[in-house]
Amino acid sequence: MGMTMTQKILAAHAGLDSVKAGQLIRAKLDMVLGNDVTTPVAINEFKANGFDKIFDKDKISIVLDHFTPNKDIKSAEHCKQCREFACAMDVTNFYDVGEMGVEHALLPEKGLVAPGEAIIGADSHTCTYGAVGAFSTGVGSTDMAAGMASGEAWFKVPAALKFNLIGKPQKWVCGKDIILHIIGMIGVDGALYKSMEFSGEGLKYLSMDDRLCMANMAIEAGGKNGIFEVDEITKDYLKDRVNRPYTVYTADADAEYEKVYDIDLSQIKMTVAFPHLPENTKTIDEVGEVKIDQCVIGSCTNGRIEDLRSAAKVLKGKHVAKGIRALIIPATQKIYAQAMHEGLFDIFLDAGCVISTPTCGPCLGGHMGILAKGERAVSTSNRNFVGRMGHPESEVYLASPAVAAASAIKGYIASPEEV
Numbered sequence: 001m002g003m004t005m006t007q008k009i010l011a012a013h014a015g016l017d018s019v020k021a022g023q024l025i026r027a028k029l030d031m032v033l034g035n036d037v038t039t040p041v042a043i044n045e046f047k048a049n050g051f052d053k054i055f056d057k058d059k060i061s062i063v064l065d066h067f068t069p070n071k072d073i074k075s076a077e078h079c080k081q082c083r084e085f086a087c088a089m090d091v092t093n094f095y096d097v098g099e100m101g102v103e104h105a106l107l108p109e110k111g112l113v114a115p116g117e118a119i120i121g122a123d124s125h126t127c128t129y130g131a132v133g134a135f136s137t138g139v140g141s142t143d144m145a146a147g148m149a150s151g152e153a154w155f156k157v158p159a160a161l162k163f164n165l166i167g168k169p170q171k172w173v174c175g176k177d178i179i180l181h182i183i184g185m186i187g188v189d190g191a192l193y194k195s196m197e198f199s200g201e202g203l204k205y206l207s208m209d210d211r212l213c214m215a216n217m218a219i220e221a222g223g224k225n226g227i228f229e230v231d232e233i234t235k236d237y238l239k240d241r242v243n244r245p246y247t248v249y250t251a252d253a254d255a256e257y258e259k260v261y262d263i264d265l266s267q268i269k270m271t272v273a274f275p276h277l278p279e280n281t282k283t284i285d286e287v288g289e290v291k292i293d294q295c296v297i298g299s300c301t302n303g304r305i306e307d308l309r310s311a312a313k314v315l316k317g318k319h320v321a322k323g324i325r326a327l328i329i330p331a332t333q334k335i336y337a338q339a340m341h342e343g344l345f346d347i348f349l350d351a352g353c354v355i356s357t358p359t360c361g362p363c364l365g366g367h368m369g370i371l372a373k374g375e376r377a378v379s380t381s382n383r384n385f386v387g388r389m390g391h392p393e394s395e396v397y398l399a400s401p402a403v404a405a406a407s408a409i410k411g412y413i414a415s416p417e418e419v
Contacts, residue, residue, distance in 0.1 A: 001255075001256050003019070003252055003255055004162075004195060004197055004255045004256075005195075005227050005229065005249050006135050006158060006160060006195040006227055007157060007255075008249040008251075009116055009134070009249055010118065010155060012247070012249075013029070013135075014026060015028075021157055021160070022156060022157060023156070023157045024154065024155070025154070025157060027118055027155055028152055029059065029118050029119065029120060029152060029153055030117035030118055031060070031119040031121075032059060032060050032151075033061045033107065033120070033144075034060075034063075034082075034123075034141070036064040036068055036075065036079050037066045038123060038141045038144065039122065040082065041122075042122055042142070042148065043085045045141060045142050045145035045146075046148060049145065054089045059151065060089075060091050060093065060148055061091075061094075061107060062082055062086050062094045062095070063095045063103040064082060064096050065095075065101065065102050065103050065358065065360050067079075067359075067360075067366050068097060068100065069357065079096075082094075083096065098333070101332025101333055101335070102298075102332065102358055103300065104125050104126070104128040105300055105303060105304060105332050105358075106331075107129065108128070108129065108132060111241030111242040113129040113132055113134050114133075114238060114244065114246040115133030115246045115248045115249070116134065117136075117246065118134070118136075119134055119136040119137075120138070120144065121137075121139065121144070122140065122141045123138055125216050126138040127216065127219050127223065127224075127225045127226050128216040130215040130225050130226040130227035131208065131212040131214070131226075132234055132237070133248060133249070134227070136215075139153065156193070158193055158224040159193075159194050159195070160197050160256070161190075161197065161257060161259050161260075162197050162257040162259075162261065163197065163198045163199075163200075164199060164262045164263065165198060165199070165206070165263050166200055167202055167205075167266035168205045169205055170266065170268070170269070172270055172417070173268055173400075174213070174402070175209065175210030175213035175214045176301065176398075176401075177268055177271045177400055178206075178210070178214060179213065179217045179218075179220075180217075180271040180272070180273050180278065180281050181271050182221065183221045183281065184273070184281030185261075186221055186261075187221070187279045188220060188221060188279045189221075189222040190279075191218065191221040192223075193222070193223075194222070194258065195223065195224055195225050195227060196218045197229075197251065198214065198226065198227070199228075199229040203229065207233070207306060208233060209306040209307065211228050211234075215227070215228060216301050216382060217301060220383065221278075229250065269283040269285065270284040270399075270400060270403055270415060271400075272398065272403065273384055273397065276388075276395075276396075277385070278382070278384060278398060284403065287413050289412045289413075290376065290412055292397070292412060292413060293324065294325040294326075294327070294375065294377040294378075295320070295377065295378050295379070296327045296363075296377055296378075296380065296381065297329065297404050297405065298328065298331060298356070298361075298362075298381070299360065299363045299381035300331065301380060301381055301382040302381070303332075303380070304331055304335060308339045309342075310402045311328070311402065312339075312344040312347045313402070313416075314405035314406050314409070315405050318351055319352050320409060321409060321410060321411030323411070324408050324411055326348075326351070326353040326405075327353070327356060327362065327368065327369050328348050328354065329356040329361065330355070333358060351408075351409075353408070362379070362389055363381040363383070363388075363389070364383075364388065365389045370389065370390040371389045371394035371395075373391040376394065376397065377395070377396050378408075378413055379396055379397070379398060379399070380398070381396075382398070383398075402416040403415065403416065406418060406419045
């Protein structure tokens with residue numbers, strides 16, 4: 001029996017000719033990632049287990065993005081611990097204030113992840129890097145500590161689901177709508193500990209920003225990882241970023257999938273996930289009038305340049321509704337500068353939005369946009385669990401940047417075609 005893309009990558013990193021679903025393996029790692037929330041725990045475990053050196057200073061990334069710039073004393077202490085560890089271990093890829101960005105936007109931008117690589121990160125949305133054809137998955141801080149010390153990790157080889165993408169998306173429909181549609185279709189446990197593998201002729205209509213968004217949210221369907229077939233769009237994206245050799249793996253014709261889904265992109269509508277699960281989806285024409293208090297455009301899911309351009313296209317010449325807070329959070333310093341130089345900031349400021357330095361901030365209820373009791377937000381982030389962005393009696397609705405921007409203008413969840 002043949003292997004999937006994920007299984008081929010894991011076999012290569014385990015030094016095996018082949019692997020099969022359910023098999024336990026020990027695999028070498030190309031990158032170990034942590035942030036300012038998860039790295040301190042990993043550092044404590046690293047030291048508690050007697051480790052005094054890391055396996056490779058170039059294959060560890062520490063990004064201070066969740067509560068940074070520091071929101072309080074505790075977060076300041078955590079970041080201080082990360083700085084001291086990174087300095088002591090001479091970690092090459094350490095990103096602090098002024099250099100950092102939202103981790104899952106920053107690593108692809110910096111060329112730190114590439115096709116065929118095996119990556120773990122102490123953050124559940126580490127699955128983002130499957131967009132470039134890597135095996136990438138989130139782990140706990142203890143696994144991060146072990147990975148930093150040994151350069152290896154244990155995995156159970158996942159079974160796979162294949163998503164065969166066909167057709168061309170309609171106007172305004174983007175990767176966020178597609179992945180919300182898929183999660184709504186299969187449920188938040190529909191891909192539990194499985195690899196979500198995306199291929200098909202419809203890929204040619206999906207930009208890298210679309211793919212990064214979709215791979216990012218594989219975990220919201222329970223997936224172990226999401227991975228895209230590498231094509232010319234991928235290679236073009238990597239051309240000026242990755243200067244080391246990499247291996248492109250394609251699935252065998254006889255690879256085994258638990259299920260194959262044919263997804264016609266031309267039939268997908270703009271989609272919104274209602275509280276309190278990403279699977280609770282409605283198409284934009286099913287939403288009704290849901291009044292909001294806040295709009296957040298950013299995060300590791302939708303804080304990239306195409307996302308900001310889409311929001312600006314909707315907001316240009318308009319103004320957010322009275323009483324609505326509209327937050328724009330570019331995901332990295334580079335994206336921030338690009339948006340500023342393209343004139344997007346002028347559009348956002350004229351529309352009554354505020355613009356933040358790169359941070360995860362409100363996505364996890366950290367800072368820069370916490371919700372009070374009874375408030376509702378439409379957000380381009382990836383989770384809308386109870387209390388995710390603040391008070392447990394607040395509500396989060398997940399949507400694309402275009403829908404979020406239109407909603408800010410109207411004061412209720414709306415289509416960009418309404419404005």
